[in-house]
Amino acid sequence: MAELLVRNARIVYPATRGFVVDRGWLLARDGVIAGLAAGDVPVDVGWSVAGRQEIDAAGMTLLPGLLNTHMHLYSMYSRGISTGRVSHGFLDVLQDLWWRLDRSLLKDACWMSATFSGMDSLRCGTTTIVDHHASPSYIAGSLSTLSEALNKIGLRHVLSYEITDRNGIEGAVAGVDENIRFFDEVKGKGGLASSMVGLHASFTVSDATLAILRARVGSRKVGYHVHVAEGAIDEEDSVEKYGKRIVARLDNAGLLSPRSIAVHCVGIDASERELLAKSGTPVVVNTMSNMNNAVGLPAVREMLEAGIQVGIGTDGYTANMFEEFRNTLVGLRHRYEDPAGFWTQVQQAQIETNADIVSRCTGCTVGRLEEGAAADFILVDYASPTPLNSENAFGHMFFGMSADLVDTVVVNGNVAVKGHRVLAVDREDLERESRKVAEAVWEAFDRLSWFPTGV
Numbered sequence: 001m002a003e004l005l006v007r008n009a010r011i012v013y014p015a016t017r018g019f020v021v022d023r024g025w026l027l028a029r030d031g032v033i034a035g036l037a038a039g040d041v042p043v044d045v046g047w048s049v050a051g052r053q054e055i056d057a058a059g060m061t062l063l064p065g066l067l068n069t070h071m072h073l074y075s076m077y078s079r080g081i082s083t084g085r086v087s088h089g090f091l092d093v094l095q096d097l098w099w100r101l102d103r104s105l106l107k108d109a110c111w112m113s114a115t116f117s118g119m120d121s122l123r124c125g126t127t128t129i130v131d132h133h134a135s136p137s138y139i140a141g142s143l144s145t146l147s148e149a150l151n152k153i154g155l156r157h158v159l160s161y162e163i164t165d166r167n168g169i170e171g172a173v174a175g176v177d178e179n180i181r182f183f184d185e186v187k188g189k190g191g192l193a194s195s196m197v198g199l200h201a202s203f204t205v206s207d208a209t210l211a212i213l214r215a216r217v218g219s220r221k222v223g224y225h226v227h228v229a230e231g232a233i234d235e236e237d238s239v240e241k242y243g244k245r246i247v248a249r250l251d252n253a254g255l256l257s258p259r260s261i262a263v264h265c266v267g268i269d270a271s272e273r274e275l276l277a278k279s280g281t282p283v284v285v286n287t288m289s290n291m292n293n294a295v296g297l298p299a300v301r302e303m304l305e306a307g308i309q310v311g312i313g314t315d316g317y318t319a320n321m322f323e324e325f326r327n328t329l330v331g332l333r334h335r336y337e338d339p340a341g342f343w344t345q346v347q348q349a350q351i352e353t354n355a356d357i358v359s360r361c362t363g364c365t366v367g368r369l370e371e372g373a374a375a376d377f378i379l380v381d382y383a384s385p386t387p388l389n390s391e392n393a394f395g396h397m398f399f400g401m402s403a404d405l406v407d408t409v410v411v412n413g414n415v416a417v418k419g420h421r422v423l424a425v426d427r428e429d430l431e432r433e434s435r436k437v438a439e440a441v442w443e444a445f446d447r448l449s450w451f452p453t454g455v
């Protein structure tokens with residue numbers, strides 16, 4: 001029996017119906033929260049358990065770990081890269097950067113991206129990532145490579161491989177197979193790994209590929225993780241080729257369900273919102289990425305009014321969910337010219353909806369501070385200059401806390417970060433190794449300078 005006891009913590013659950021305990025304790029047993037309460041640790045939680053780890057939080061704030069419901073670990077290789085081109089639109093961004101970069105990834109680059117980018121996520125207080133992976137030059141086994149690295153550093157993960165036709169039918173089928181192979185590998189095993197089936201986007205996945213996918217999935221109960229209407233090209237392509245809008249196409253293919261994730265949804269219309277709501281499919285918005293790519297921001301107010309669950313991810317733009325949920329709020333206020341809007345909605349999206357999404361993906365309760373939930377939490381070294389209570393806890397998280405203040409991160413009852421350090425890696429060694437791997441990735445990237453631009 002593995003136990004971890006945290007004492008002297010200010011326990012804050014910053015949900016819309018959350019709570020604050022000024023000084024309390026939390027006991028994790030075998031990866032789940034076995035108890036938490038105010039005051040001193042009672043004798044009956046079992047002081048005699050041998051080998052139990054203890055942490056004196058010394059007044060630090062204990063929060064549920066942050067969840068990133070749309071991530072691309074490999075995006076870290078774009079830091080400092082030069083494409084040698086000026087991208088004029090969304091498709092250019094894909095062709096000039098991302099589709100050249102993912103082709104440049106081999107096994108060691110996948111492993112390193114999971115280790116390094118995973119380390120960044122942990123250090124920012126993120127305890128689960130829902131990743132969407134692509135490495136067309138190394139497809140079979142790629143999800144296991146990522147998972148092995150993420151298990152080693154102790155980050156909970158939901159992985160999928162993006163199926164796409166852009167590498168020919170062989171590449172598409174290999175993508176399908178990798179998703180199914182990994183699903184079967186981790187299904188029912190417990191631990192930190194879970195899986196979804198990834199699709200790049202409607203405009204790069206043909207009906208023929210969807211038919212192959214359906215046949216291979218068979219009776220498996222999978223969730224699908226797909227980019228939807230990120231750029232205008234996606235919706236235009238669907239209407240032109242298939243005579244229907246993207247979400248209708250996904251619905252017809254049986255891909256919508258509460259276990260699935262529709263990412264972005266910048267260009268969807270009311271009929272598509274209705275289908276998402278009816279099927280219980282959540283949308284994950286990625287404000288900083290959308291603004292960076294100048295594709296506009298999704299109609300979140302209309303989505304919520306339609307009854308869609310809206311969560312928040314980073315799209316690989318950053319590992320820092322504190323930055324992302326802050327920018328989601330200000331981005332939406334700017335979009336709707338509403339300086340008082342979206343406070344509760346962003347709070348709910350970050351704290352509750354992301355928890356719902358990850359809990360459905362993993363099959364266990366994640367992102368909540370309650371008995372029986374996964375013991376995934378963080379200690380933040382936050383000094384509060386003003387009163388902190390259950391009504392204003394999210395205000396403190398929003399305006400006062402930050403990734404820099406995350407001292408300790410616990411995932412599945414195991415300490416992954418202590419004193420701002422990821423325990424499983426030597427950061428200097430990792431940095432040296434990562435730069436070597438990145439040089440090889442960039443050389444391959446440069447060799448793909450012939451990659452076509454435009455449609």
Ligand SMILES: [Zn+2]
Binds near residue numbers: 071072132227263315
């Ligand atoms: Zn994405």
